Amino acid sequence: MKILCCGYGIKTIAKLHDEGRLPSNLLYGTVEMKNDGHDVEYFQLSRAGGIKGILGDVRSIFSHKHDLLFIPYIHNKSLYILLFLKLIGLYRKRVVGVLHMTPDRPNWLYRRILRTIDHTFFHSEKNRQECVSLGCTRETASSVIHWGVQLDYYDRLQAAATVEFISTGMENRDFPTLLKAFTSTSETLSVYIPEKYKDTAEMKPFGENLAKNIRLEFVHQTDDTIRELAAIAKGSFAFVIPVLKEALHYCVGHTSMVEALAMGKPMIVVKNPYHPIDVEQEQVGLTYEAGNPDSLKKAIEWLAEHKEEADAMGKRARRLAETTYNIKSCAEQIEQVIATL
Numbered sequence: 001m002k003i004l005c006c007g008y009g010i011k012t013i014a015k016l017h018d019e020g021r022l023p024s025n026l027l028y029g030t031v032e033m034k035n036d037g038h039d040v041e042y043f044q045l046s047r048a049g050g051i052k053g054i055l056g057d058v059r060s061i062f063s064h065k066h067d068l069l070f071i072p073y074i075h076n077k078s079l080y081i082l083l084f085l086k087l088i089g090l091y092r093k094r095v096v097g098v099l100h101m102t103p104d105r106p107n108w109l110y111r112r113i114l115r116t117i118d119h120t121f122f123h124s125e126k127n128r129q130e131c132v133s134l135g136c137t138r139e140t141a142s143s144v145i146h147w148g149v150q151l152d153y154y155d156r157l158q159a160a161a162t163v164e165f166i167s168t169g170m171e172n173r174d175f176p177t178l179l180k181a182f183t184s185t186s187e188t189l190s191v192y193i194p195e196k197y198k199d200t201a202e203m204k205p206f207g208e209n210l211a212k213n214i215r216l217e218f219v220h221q222t223d224d225t226i227r228e229l230a231a232i233a234k235g236s237f238a239f240v241i242p243v244l245k246e247a248l249h250y251c252v253g254h255t256s257m258v259e260a261l262a263m264g265k266p267m268i269v270v271k272n273p274y275h276p277i278d279v280e281q282e283q284v285g286l287t288y289e290a291g292n293p294d295s296l297k298k299a300i301e302w303l304a305e306h307k308e309e310a311d312a313m314g315k316r317a318r319r320l321a322e323t324t325y326n327i328k329s330c331a332e333q334i335e336q337v338i339a340t341l
Contacts, residue, residue: 001338002039004066005030007073011044016223023150023226025258028072028098029331036335041066045076054078062091068338071097074117086116094118094341096334098145099137101250102130111135119337121145123251124274144276145333148258148325157227159235164188165268165300166236168229169256170219172247174270174291176202178240181296183211187304189240190215192229230259238285238303238310239267245290248272258325260285264318266310268299277325284317 005027007013016022017031024031027042034040043064046053057078061069071079074097085091096119103110114120114136122128125144131137165187167178175193182189195218197203210216219225233239239260241253251274260267261277267285269275279285286303289295303310323329 002066003068003070004041004064005070006043008045010042014042023153025149025327029334032328032331068094074099083113083116102127118341126274145330146324147330149262150327154262157231157234160231162235163190164237165240166233167191167240170194172244172252174242174244177293178242179206180293182214188213192217192219195220234263239265241269243270250274261317261321261325264314266313284313
C-alpha cells in the first residue's frame with residue numbers, strides 16, 4: 001500500500017530521524033509502518049498560506065500516486081480543502097488522521113468535512129466522545145491510539161547531567177505556578193523555557209529574584225533541542241509537567257508524560273481529564289490542582305521524601321512504556337485500522 005503522510009516540516013523531520021537526531025514518534029508510526037513493508041512517502045505542506053499556498057498543496061497531493069492519505073495533525077486549511085473535495089467526490093483516496101483536540105463550535109460544513117475522514121484517531125477518549133457527540137466523527141470510524149516514543153532512541157541517549165526535578169515541556173506550560181511551588185521548598189529544579197518567554201511580564205519577577213534551588217535555562221530551539229533536552233532529562237530524579245489551567249481541554253503535556261515513561265521516571269503532572277494516562281491509577285506519578293502552587297508543593301515534597309516509592313513508580317513507568325505507550329504499538333494499532341478500510 002502506498003501511504004502519503006502530510007504535515008508541516010514532515011520531510012525535515014524524516015531527514016533528521018534518518019540521521020539519528022530525532023525519534024520516529026514524531027512521524028506517528030509511519031517509520032514503523034515502512035519497516036513493516038508499506039510504501040510511505042512524506043509530503044511537506046506549504047507555509048506560504050493564502051490561496052496560492054493552499055492550491056499548491058492540493059494540486060501536489062493530487063499529483064502524488066498514493067492509496068491512502070495519513071494526516072498526523074488535522075489542522076491545516078489545505079487539508080480541509082482536500083477533504084471538501086473528498087466530500088463532493090472529486091478526491092477519492094482513503095484518509096486517516098489524528099485529531100488532537102475537540103473543534104470549538106464547529107459549523108455544519110466543518111463537521112461534515114471532518115466526517116469524510118475514513119478513520120479519525122485521538123489521543124484522548126474524552127476528546128473522541130466530544131467529537132462523536134458534535135458529529136465531527138462517528139463512533140465506528142474513530143478510536144484512541146496509545147501514542148508513545150521510540151524506546152530504543154531514548155535508550156541510546158547518554159545522560160548529560162545529574163539533576164533532581166526537571167521540567168522541559170514547551171507547550172502551554174504554567175511556569176509561574178511551577179516556580180512559586182519550588183520557591184517554597186528545598187528541592188532543586190532545573191527548568192527549560194522557550195527563549196520567547198524570557199522578557200515576559202510573568203517571568204520577570206523570577207528572573208530578578210530567583211530562588212537558589214531553581215535553575216532557569218531559556219532555550220533557543222534548534223533541530224537538536226529534543227535530543228539535548230532528553231539527554232539532560234535522562235539524568236533526572238523526576239519529571240514535573242505543569243500546564244496552564246485554560247489549556248486543559250486536550251492532552252497537553254502528553255509528550256513529556258510518555259518521555260517520562262520511556263526513561264523510567266516518576267512524574268508530577270497537572271490534573272487533566274483529557275490525559276490518556278491516569279498516572280495515579282497506574283502508580284507512575286502524582287497529580288496536583290491546576291494553578292495551585294500549594295497543591296504542587298505537596299506533591300513535590302511527598303515524592304522527595306519517598307525515594308523508594310518514587311523508584312518503584314519509575315520501574316512501573318518503564319513497564320507501561322514497554323507494554324502500551326510506545327511508537328511500535330501505536331503503529332500496529334494504525335495498521336490494524338488501515339487493513340479494514
